Amino acid sequence: DAGITQSPRHKVTETGTPVTLRCHQTENHRYMYWYRQDPGHGLRLIHYSYGVKDTDKGEVSDGYSVSRSKTEDFLLTLESATSSQTSVYFCAISPRQDGSPLHFGNGTRLTVT
Amino acid sequence: KQEVTQIPAALSVPEGENLVLNCSFTDSAIYNLQWFRQDPGKGLTSLLLIQSSQREQTSGRLNASLDKSSGRSTLYIAASQPGDSATYLCAALQGGSEKLVFGKGMKLTVNP
Numbered sequence: 001d002a003g004i005t006q007s008p009r010h011k012v013t014e015t016g017t018p019v020t021l022r023c024h025q026t027e028n029h030r031y032m033y034w035y036r037q038d039p040g041h042g043l044r045l046i047h048y049s050y051g052v053k054d055t056d057k058g059e060v061s062d063g064y065s066v067s068r069s070k071t072e073d074f075l076l077t078l079e080s081a082t083s084s085q086t087s088v089y090f091c092a093i094s095p096r097q098d099g100s101p102l103h104f105g106n107g108t109r110l111t112v113t
Numbered sequence: 114k115q116e117v118t119q120i121p122a123a124l125s126v127p128e129g130e131n132l133v134l135n136c137s138f139t140d141s142a143i144y145n146l147q148w149f150r151q152d153p154g155k156g157l158t159s160l161l162l163i164q165s166s167q168r169e170q171t172s173g174r175l176n177a178s179l180d181k182s183s184g185r186s187t188l189y190i191a192a193s194q195p196g197d198s199a200t201y202l203c204a205a206l207q208g209g210s211e212k213l214v215f216g217k218g219m220k221l222t223v224n225p
Contacts, residue, residue, distance in 0.1 A: 004156075031211075033211075040217070041217075042202070042216065042217040043157075043202070043204075044215075045211070045212055045213065048211050056211070058211075090156055090157070092157075100162075101159035101162045102147070102157070102213065103159065104149075104156030104157040104158070106154075106156045107154075107155070107156050
């Protein structure tokens with residue numbers, strides 16, 4: 001898995017609670033990404049980071065925030081979870097922007113009740 | 114807006130067949146095209162990446178081609194095996210963008 005660890009692997013939470021997902025890499029890659037995967041929608045980019053403290057929005061960023069205080073960690077926070085955020089969340093990493101292959105973690109299955 | 118389509122959504126074949134998986138995209142201004150494999154409950158594994166200046170890439174029994182002018186990429190799997198059973202996704206990276214646009218995938222089942 002190219003040295004990517006996502007935690008937790010599964011989480012059930014209630015509507016309105018904050019949730020933080022963690023992605024940890026041991027590859028020292030510069031680029032890190034958060035995607036969500038949903039039936040009928042495929043994979044969609046939430047946020048990405050191109051360096052420590054450097055982040056930008058993807059196509060479905062509403063309701064999510066991210067932080068990257070160290071090269072190896074990229075956190076995804078749902079400020080107030082909603083049922084529409086029930087999904088499988090994947091972290092991915094890449095060494096550079098010029099189209100190197102993305103390496104994915106094994107995902108976090110989040111259920112918001 | 115880039116759209117990536119994979120048809121059919123599912124395919125079931127007997128072992129040993131040579132397979133062609135199709136991927137089409139609407140905007141030819143791509144930087145590269147990537148093929149991934151996803152096993153149930155797992156993340157995506159990168160199979161092949163074709164830069165926009167390339168026509169094809171090969172890895173073992175896999176060969177991917179790219180035709181930007183027609184907006185198509187194909188993944189060829191030779192002598193399919195039951196272990197090839199998985200969902201295969203293609204994704205196009207727009208030039209100057211971090212946005213990798215994914216197709217919805219094709220679920221392949223190779224029967225012994």
